[in-house]
Amino acid sequence: MSTLSTPSLHIDTVLSYASDSPRDGHHEPIITRSWKRCIQDYGLDPAKPAPARFVPRQVLREHQDHADELINVARAGVEQLYRHIAELGYVILLTDNRGITVQFLGDPLDEASHRKTGLYLGADWSEDHAGTCAVGTCIKEQQPLTCHHQDHFSAHHISLTCTAVPIFNPQGRLLAVLDISALKSPPSKDSQQFALQLVKQYARMIEDAYFLRRYRDCPILCFDRSREFVLINRQYLLALDGDGTLLAANTAARALLAESGLALPESRSSLARQVRVQDLFDCEPDDIFSIPRASADQVRAFRTHRRNALFFAALMEPARSAPQAPGAPSRQSTCALDELADDDPAMRKMLARAKRLCDEPLNVLLNGETGTGKERLARALHDSGQRRKAPFVAINCAAMPESLIESELFGYQPGTFTGARSKGMRGLIQQADGGTLFLDEIGDMPLHLQTRLLRVLAEQEVTPLGGDKPIKVDIRVVAASHRDLRQLIEAGQFREDLYYRLNGTILRLPPLRERADKNYLIERVFRELCEQRQRSARIRGDAMSALLAYAWPGNIRELRNALQYALATAESAEITVNDLPEECLPSVNPRPTASSARAEVPGEGQALADCLRRHRWNVSAAARELGMSRPTLYRWMKLYGIVAPNAQP
Template identity: 35%
Template structure:
């Protein structure tokens, strides 16, 4: 996706910014318990930080990589980059050395609080109060020790336009071209767009703009509709273009915005698969959309139609649309040639339709949820709901209400009409409890009672509700060891342990390439993807410590780098993945594919000399152009400079 930095001159006088700074400084002066000139940063306890991180997991899923990439641009300039929560707490950060507060703690350390109340006037605190991006010059900070720094922050908005955190930079550098407000605002927008697309994979997602050239740029508009064609998500560009309020929960439908029924748009899309379409709005304006079948993921797929919409228009020529998504796979689809997996599938097929609980064991990332969905899709309950619950991902204080539901007014903050709960949502279908080994003991007792009585008591309710579902559990823990440690109920274990299967780790499977092609088809929205022979070899050799989850991310990254082509080459693979293959994790040379002449690892030899040799060859090939050499090698320019510094200038070429 093209990254276009917004044209903002933060050095010029800006009345709105100045007003916000003055207002903040006055609040700090008037506050009785205002921070003092030497106030160190307040920090959360490890337990409180873990809770805050879990609460903000969705945001972190999409912001962490951005923090890493942004820091790579400013590393070595006495700077730090972070993502914060809604209260100004640093959740994840990268920082140069020697940036500390008066107590000697690193600046932007996870857990430290940068709210205005905690540390006075600073960009994070003011940005959260004003809900806009903010740049604070050194002298404008409230406390003395911060007056050596400039701070910059931009709010991060969710799909409803609600602030959920900030992306922030603090720096001592006077070379601020990389730290401008425009850069941070642009980067924050990219995070927001990725988050919206990543969280709307089962919705109808449209990407549009009145100018075709702005599709898949920072200016693109994104909207998402539910199965009833109601608008449920927008990005900032769409809200601005459509004139929608940021925090309003609109009841607008598809036909309240676009002057064309969704069914007709769908038909047109299938007839003009890769071509831009012109779509009229009700107010007479015309926009361009690009439709792309498949999952709406962080790489920016433009359109995702749910199965209900497809089935509603059976006369449509939808051969391309009906490509199976992983969520629609049956067990037969997962049988891609590995003998271990084949035996597991054969065993699972024998209990389909039986009222027998299933426990799936295996390392993290081996595809337990994919297998569970395929099991559900292969049985008589396939028309019913499939409800997945990650017992390790839901905060402790919420998991009981998430599982069993609650009545209106059951507790402070309860929804007006209460909540049905995941167990009742699974009625008539399948309930999948992932990481069951992480469930709290007290909830294990409630779950056991539900399984025995087939009834659910909602919090604040006065009657039990009958429920009927197929139960599947998964864990990477040894539940028998958890029982011995007193962390898992033995009676619940025997109630769940109707049938156990073990999914093998990816490193032990013989169908890695076939599985990779399957993943690539899904990540590419169904279009044909071809692996070069070198990529096939690497996929076979890789240890895959992160299993299928790692494979998905490797392929997703490679597809992004290969766009618009459909052939994945070694140069498209992520640096860390290549590093693990070539050097067993050494990060010196992450890719050694140079003009189709790969540097082969000998059985013996000096690795450092081999790395320097590869760099020299790349520099010679590019006539000393470091940037081009870095691109060919798949590493950063700084990596080249660091390696060359170690050997001295006389040996560079």
Template identity: 65%
Template sequence: MTASLSQRQHVETILESLHRPGSQGDAAIIERSWRRCIDRYGLDPARPSPARYVPGATLREHQDQADDLLQVARAGVEQLYRQVAPLGYVVLLTDARGIAVQFLGAKADQREHQRTGLFLGADWSEAHAGTCAVGTCIQERTALTCHHSDHFSAHHIRLTCTAAPIFDPHGRLLAVLDISAYQSPATKDSQTFALQLVKYTAKMIEDAYFLQRYGDHPIVCLDRSREFVQINRRYLLALEEDGSLVAANTAGRKLLRHHELPLPEGGEARPFKAWNIQDLLDARVDEVMAIPRHSDDRVQAFHTRRHREIHFATLIEPPRRATGGATPSRDSSLAPLEALADDDPSMRDTLTRAARLRNEPINILVMGETGTGKERMARALHDSSRRRDQPFVAINCAAMPESLIESELFGHEAGSFTGARSQGMKGLIAQADGGTLFLDEIGDMPLQLQTRLLRVLAEQEVLPIGASRPIKVDLRVVAATHRDLRELIAAGRFREDLYYRLNGASLRLPPLRERADKGYLIRQIFAELNHERGGRARLRGDAISALLAYPWPGNIRELHNALRYALATGDGEEVVVGDLPEECLHGQLAHPGAGRPTTAVDDDARPPASAPRPLEQDLLYRALCRQQWNVSAVARELGLSRPTIYRRMKRLGIVPPNQQNPPTLS
């Protein structure tokens, strides 16, 4: 059957449905949408409906409004994509108006994605695209599959699309999660599993958003199973301290209505305030708040007040609530160490050990890959110790010229050698007297100096070059290395006795790619750099997503450099994904910063050369033509920085027409 014949039959089917009695179930949802397309929107199923994209500036506004959700949804969207990508699906996250604010799909198929509208910035509202999974999900507020001929437009009947709504904690539609594919079996039943998978992921995203939004409130989690209540957290209810309801997830709102506590869909927070947890559960507020201390598994069973159903409850307490009694006083001197990590297990173990060692009279060896923050650890040890008011002297043993390292470390007397200062010089070791000496990259120290350093550590005194009497020093040494010192010892390149003198205790720092608190580090370092610049920029969710996905071979040092670069090249108000260094975008799945389309391209905006161009070159050339070669306007349209546009023009061989003898693009 030819495509045109199948399209004609599709149009006839839609027109016939207008005169049939109402269908039931999923068919009724599709037919109601078809009627809206004709009666309300005036659409024609036979008329071509090319993909429509909102302009770049408008897309950024939609992304900004959805930023809180995008940051929470990232992990769920990426997990869903990993599950469905092998089957040929793409993943879209749209806002409540049907604009795709996040997209993941195979880069190899990017041209087809853009042509069809399965791409960032596409408008999938029912009023424009007709019956489709996203637009109809928005109208019907329910999960559904729009398979092949379910679509209103005859030009979409190749697609199979499955979408599920995501609601905010008060029942208002927040977003739609969609997976779509160009090829699939003919029967709609083939998408049953896809529907369940999308609904499950949408619920995870919705509940994660709920937990983040109300993390400063007690949250009651209910389930009909004791074993699963702490895993499923099916019903989520956020409370005030007096037990009054603040918000509920979708399942929680259904539970409240089932027990005759009506809450209108899409309502504001006010209807919740009319009810207390005591209206749902046959329990006092203090009993609910004491759930974590009631039993070993932190779960307690309650009857519901109206229907006497048993529900098992657990309570997520906000961080500010103490587990019992007064809040324990904190040692403020530990703040420099605590600032190095959030909730990464390896780092917390390391920092716990560091806190115990910070005032002990032993030397410490810090190990880890290049860029993992070994000097930051050394400074934090110093700043949290009783030596904090004394000098912290850092020496990079690998960066200091071998001809100068001895005099720099130990100092020298006046005229002790050719080129010596006339008044002599106090060495770095002596400068650290009373404080901390940090020896970075100790594995690169020359052997002859290792011998002298060993004597300093053993005797706690230093003999400047040319001096006859040693100088007493009181210092604590923190050494750092990315090398395996035991291998260097076996190779005869590092003294074993010096190793044991330095390694009174060891601290190992994990690489950034293995840390669970990357988001904390990104925000912390961004805030520090932003403060240094005196700026008030914000880091947008799409940039955070790219930073979290990057493997960081250069660790924290590379992260620091990437954020400094982004702040320098951004517009000063916000950092978006396009402001990041290009290497941070490698390996991203059709990342938003690459080739963002805006509107349909007119024929007169096509490049003059007839030979086909690479997609990235073609998209950038068209954007420049649309904006009359105004690079600032193109940067705003594509959500990139001006330096990035210039770099890509140079890399792709795109030359403005006002330059003489522009090279022909291939």
């Protein structure tokens, strides 16, 4: 079992390897090769402090831009990995292929220590600066490793343990590095074996998810040595062209190709010979493309040419719109409902039932938290049915003063009360004749009006205030409430007979935090806002990650407000995490409070203050240098407690 070295002993050991006279044989070749590079190629000194280096905000943004698609794909894997290791004191760094940390997860209680050691967003872990370390050495060697305690080049890093695994793009070039690091750990390097295997697993998952995203429009052949696990494991992935030409391969498949003496060209336009699937397997392209119809389990066995190895393959076909059967009803009649969700199971089930009820003469009760989109669902029900050409009339029973609800709903005859219109007014119920009346927050309707509404529903006629002759109406009522109407009935605040009149069926909308299609909803709402503003914009990966991680207590209404804010304050056509409202920022990366920042302005806060001083507190000039909007800079100044001298009390 190894023990922590003293700094002086560590320095002597590093220098002995650099001079080819090692004083021990306890270090792996991958580590000692890096030590030699640090001294001979970079001119680093193991005794000299190597303080954490952070790139400026604008430079970090450029690195995140380049890694945007990867950050978006990797988000779920990084968060899942963090849940496994957070309690053990680890942080996660996702760096680009130059060693710049573009995504970070860690305990906010240890933020000061993480910043000091460089285990934080924007840190530069390239080997030529930081010396031997997991990220930098992983980039140089392009293989997984653990850099544990005295494996680090700098004596100031020997308390750290870091494990890093490379992530390659579909062409085999280094794309990123996934790293987990801890400030404290057991002295034995063997304690990190499980960490290494865990990071390898998640790096492969991220790499393959990126592969599937990049080639989602192509047939993808996935194969494995086990028939039972091919559809689950998907160890080997090949993207194909329509004639069987190999477009790309994941790491495992590239290794298999290399064993067979095959290598993919750099690009389709390369002069190198294109590789086809029949070069690897004893088959023809038609054998591959017929896999979905070849057997009951949609799996087919093939053997390689070189070693006659047996593999079981399945084909993932690109998504295509299914052809519509002759005579099938047009999707136009239900497109309004289809737009409300993507692949969330609860929404899918609810919308399937809603489609069957579009033209049924049943009143509908919508239930869900505030902001979940009850009015939009009500309108979609209306637009998807036979009443869509008739009026859709909405009233919020909670927002309208009690004194006005009765006249607004039922209308009134001329001269009914002082200040009324001389010709009277048709009420909302009568205006909805032939169509749909949407009563939002029905639980807030006064009891005496509940009685009158019950009579309207029972008799399908309405009597305006001051009138004595009922008027026939044909309406469908869709009511909504975020409150439990049964509890209101028990409390004597809602009529039970009205509840059963309204409750032809109940449709429940899940809260946004529980939905599996948050990505779809964010994109849909963002697209709608962009269309309203007649501008083109996009959400960058770091902003999307923050939006997906936020709990959204205000649901879709809060999401819309947050995106409106981002569009209003962003200076470019790209929404970044810095353009989001403060409450939407990741909880694992909270920004410091103003009180703590006033006591000590660390890291980014110090850089902000220095920039403002350089520009003599000209906020516009400082914002231009930092690549952010003036409102964003003001928010950061407030967060870090930075106050201009001429604004001091």
